[in-house]
Amino acid sequence: MVVSKMNKDVQVRAAINQTLIEKLEKENSSELLRAKLIECGWKDQLKAHCKEVIKEKGLEHVTVDDLVAEVTPKGRALVPASVKKELLQRTRTFLAQHASL
């Protein structure tokens, strides 16, 4: 059932993902990320942005897709570099210890 045309990049990503999920690391670093994003005010910023979008589009008409489309680029941009760095470092360390890629 799995697709035939998977390039190397996708394969590696999938393998990494598998390791992270199996060893609960995905869950743990998600939690860490969540906590950090709350601490630095990212969550509040985006929440405010969501409210603006909803006001704009109207509560009755707005869909999740609208929000995702509007909020994703801003959300990605607003993540502090330090948080990205820390998470990346953490994942690297983890994979170095656990993966046989």
Place this chain on the structure above:
Amino acid sequence: MDAELVVTPPGCAHLGSFKVDNWKQNLRAIYQCFVWSGSAEARKRKAKSCVCHVCGVHLNRLHSCLHCVFFGCFTKKHIHEHAKAKRHNLAIELMYGGIYCFLCQDYIYDKDIEIIAKEEQRKAWKMQGVGEKFSTWEPTKRELELLKHNPKRRKITSNCTIGLRGLINLGNTCFMNCIVQALTHTPLLRDFFLSDRHRCEMQSPGSCLVCEMSSLFQEFYSGHRSPHIPYKLLHLVWTHARHLAGYEQQDAHEFLIAALDVLHRHCKGEHCTGRSKGEKLKAHGVSLPRPCGNLDPPAAPALPLGSAAWQWAGCLGGPGSQSHRLLPGDDNGKKANNPNHCNCIIDQIFTGGLQSDVTCQVCHGVSTTIDPFWDISLDLPGSSTPFWPLSPGSEGSVVNGESHASGTTTLTDCLRRFTRPEHLGSSAKIKCSGCHSYQESTKQLTMKKLPIVACFHLKRFEHSAKLRRKITTYVSFPLELDMTPFMASSKENRMNGQYQQPVDSLSNDNKYSLFAVVNHQGTLESGHYTSFIRQHKDQWFKCDDAIITKAGIADVLDSEGYLLFYHKQFLEYE
């Protein structure tokens, strides 16, 4: 879950055809396998199988079809294509479990499904050993009604002064006022009372101190700016703690302990008029020095009246130790009056466990007891009890960022002294059950369990046989405090040769933040109490009876300090 979900998510009309036969079981299976996988096996399977059947990628908002086994990504519309082609109109998003309806073209929320989803999520977390996680508040029916009938809302901005209110001095009652300020600014206590969690158990409700505390919080957070007159509180205190009655100046620390005790008893509906039997007499709020050779429970902290004294004739690790019960000369305080551990809000917030280890110097057997405490009373240099100057090189000296440059005593110094091993001397020999004879021993205190709010009492009022005086030595105290070096577990690590504290950034359990300081100005005979309290994380205010003024952190940290209130920085859900 006793709260009824009021906002009944209507779902959508298209769910009708889905909710047939064994749909609940099937849905649960989907949640367990592909959304919230608890067991390692399930996670493995999820990782392997959850990829898009079209492009093989696991990202891009992967969804699973609810009608057949198909995974497709949302962003690339692969799931949409499937839905259209097969006319399978429902899909579930694999990261957060949302249900998408392709006919409504949006996520839909159905009450039955929401309930199942929450249950499966909790199950998975439990299996993973994560326990409970934070979930946002959802109002109950009653709460919605209350909100509707009381439309006035108060917005908390960073510079609003809600929660600040002066207290009129009713005649030398500043000792009470500053404790009230500290308590009304204890975050957990505030949350407890403002969310109306107290259910009165007292026979005569008018005499309940907890109820009065509750109305006190209402007064403080009412938004009124005029000072409050706490006459009812004073009356209740006089009724329930007779030793504090009268218009004489009392000790603020004494009042704190008495207040906590009365609150603790009233939470359970126990009536109390004065002091319980067997309690030591205290003159002017100062504990009498313990007689030599008496192995009472730690003399320093004030034992909460009527609390359980847990006994543990335990075996402790450490080289060559065996567990022996060292029989003390005096059984004072070792009786457990209440075997049931109380779970009232006072105990939840303020009660910690103090471990006392008595080691026989001959056979090295250790006898351990753990006693509950509400505060830690610390001796100061300049008192008649010798305060050993600790060299800067000893462990923990650079903890909490305190410097010893000017030779100032720090709070950490006092804590180190408090937890130092103390040789009990030849006049205080203990009968060791291992040696079957009286032997010399050392005693050491450490923290077994830290309370959520830690109160440190600097013993400034000296009351020995010869003199009564106030010790005004400046003791510097930090804004943030790490209690790790004083924990029983740290001591065990050191005994086992682990000198380096494992620097674990995820273990924040012993970190505290200062939130209130009570100060005494003047002499033993005549003095005045004021307090500093913390508002909004980094704003401090000075409370001098009816007068509240803004204060800077420097003002707080430079003050003499008599009672120091620290709050745990991180709270875990149990």
